[in-house]
Amino acid sequence: MTPHNHAKAGDYADAVLLPGDPLRAKWIAETFLDAPELVNSVRNCLGYTGTYKGKRVSVQASGMGQPSLAIYAHELINTYGVTTLIRVGTCGGLNAKVKVRDLILAQAASTDSAIVKGRFGAFNFAPIADFGLLRSAADKAEAAGMRYHAGNMLSSDIFYHADGMAGYDKLPEHGVIGVEMEAAALYTLAARFGVRALTICTMTDCLITGQEIDADQRQTSLREMVSVALEVAIEG
Ligand SMILES: O=P(O)(O)O[C@H]1O[C@H](CO)[C@@H](O)[C@H]1O
Ligand SMILES: O=c1cc[nH]c(=O)[nH]1
Numbered sequence: 001m002t003p004h005n006h007a008k009a010g011d012y013a014d015a016v017l018l019p020g021d022p023l024r025a026k027w028i029a030e031t032f033l034d035a036p037e038l039v040n041s042v043r044n045c046l047g048y049t050g051t052y053k054g055k056r057v058s059v060q061a062s063g064m065g066q067p068s069l070a071i072y073a074h075e076l077i078n079t080y081g082v083t084t085l086i087r088v089g090t091c092g093g094l095n096a097k098v099k100v101r102d103l104i105l106a107q108a109a110s111t112d113s114a115i116v117k118g119r120f121g122a123f124n125f126a127p128i129a130d131f132g133l134l135r136s137a138a139d140k141a142e143a144a145g146m147r148y149h150a151g152n153m154l155s156s157d158i159f160y161h162a163d164g165m166a167g168y169d170k171l172p173e174h175g176v177i178g179v180e181m182e183a184a185a186l187y188t189l190a191a192r193f194g195v196r197a198l199t200i201c202t203m204t205d206c207l208i209t210g211q212e213i214d215a216d217q218r219q220t221s222l223r224e225m226v227s228v229a230l231e232v233a234i235e236g
Pocket of ligand 1: 019020021063064065088089090091159179180181182
């Protein structure tokens with residue numbers, strides 16, 4: 001047990017999906033998992049374990065932002081022995097080629113966060129996805145006919161930039177295609193502790209075109225993203 005998680009040893013599967021939103025964790029558990037059991041509800045940051053296609057898998061909400069995700073990821077890895085962490089999030093679009101509902105597989109994650117930047121002194125560490133998980137997710141999205149983009153994500157500590165698009169500076173012109181708030185910390189912790197991590201996001205609002213997902217599309221496209229993540233998770 002930890003200050004943020006009252007699950008017992010063995011309550012989590014080796015692979016855990018990490019949505020930001022606790023209610024998305026509940027929806028994933030109730031919609032996709034067989035015999036889901038609530039294993040954590042501290043702060044309402046819900047965690048569940050069940051089976052998917054006969055294999056044990058968990059889902060744990062990470063909250064919003066890198067400090068919050070870092071707490072849950074750190075504890076899942078170091079207290080509960082989790083070895084595969086797959087974030088299933090939403091993100092904004094920073095490239096017009098990425099349409100709402102498209103998946104972004106975060107191959108790498110740039111960041112403005114001190115949680116990563118403060119750790120490497122003179123160096124700019126490059127947080128990257130586990131290649132096996134990335135390749136598997138790309139294969140599965142492709143096989144299912146989904147639109148997806150593998151590329152550089154921005155994990156920002158700031159949702160409301162005071163300067164609007166200028167807040168993203170030169171990142172879009174250097175190939176950064178989406179923005180969310182957790183992947184870089186997840187990849188950095190995975191690297192530090194020698195486990196596997198991937199971030200998959202559904203693009204819900206394009207900051208370039210102003211296009212936004214509507215309520216009906218949101219559920220369908222999150223469903224597609226979660227199916228891909230679960231298929232990757234149970235591969236072991
Ligand atoms: O939908 P989730 O997984 O929460 O992800 C995105 O949504 C939140 C901001 O609205 C941030 O957590 C961001 O990363
Ligand atoms: O624009 C967006 C949309 C989702 N999540 C973010 O962090 N930014």
